[in-house]
Amino acid sequence: ETGVTQTPRHLVMGMTNKKSLKCEQHLGHNAMYWYKQSAKKPLELMFVYNFKEQTENNSVPSRFSPECPNSSHLFLHLHTLQPEDSALYLCASSQDPAGLMNTEAFFGQGTRLTVV
């Protein structure tokens, strides 16, 4: 248990569906992240939020839409996905490193997404 909770753990969706992935942390962290991990590939950073503001969008297609209503919650809204979007989606959180020595990131267990 890392303190970062992702739901659902598994999701199967059709290409015309709309679904959302949820991430929640109660560690007091201000930064939250979405990563994508396709089969046999390294983690790809998708989005970074710091104090609820998006600071990084790593050229992610618009069919992925993040939302960060507060520092504890992060969503990834999905619509009209493609089969190649099937992957493990990981959420992480970390503390603002300014003035701190250790700012390890804590990862959730991920949502295994299958697009059919």
Added chain:
Amino acid sequence: DAKTTQPPSMDCAEGRAANLPCNHSTISGNEYVYWYRQIHSQGPQYIIHGLKNNETNEMASLIITEDRKSSTLILPHATLRDTAVYYCIVRGFIQGAQKLVFGQGTRLTINP
């Protein structure tokens, strides 16, 4: 973002020390080196980090060369549960938030 280079795979016998190398020749003076590992289909787990000095915690030791262009993660007494993909990362920043860019990592297999 500074790039890291790691061997794609390594094997180690159970009970022996596992030494995982990492090259980060473009690291700048204030950038930390972080190590994470990912056990199959789980989220990555933090192991250790360092800037200049060698570091040790309950999981591992980190040896950083004097020129900071490479480092070695040492698992002193590897167990079967240490089988995982190990990532060496040079931590960057993006508007106040740390930015962790993962490479291919080293797939470490601990053999009985």
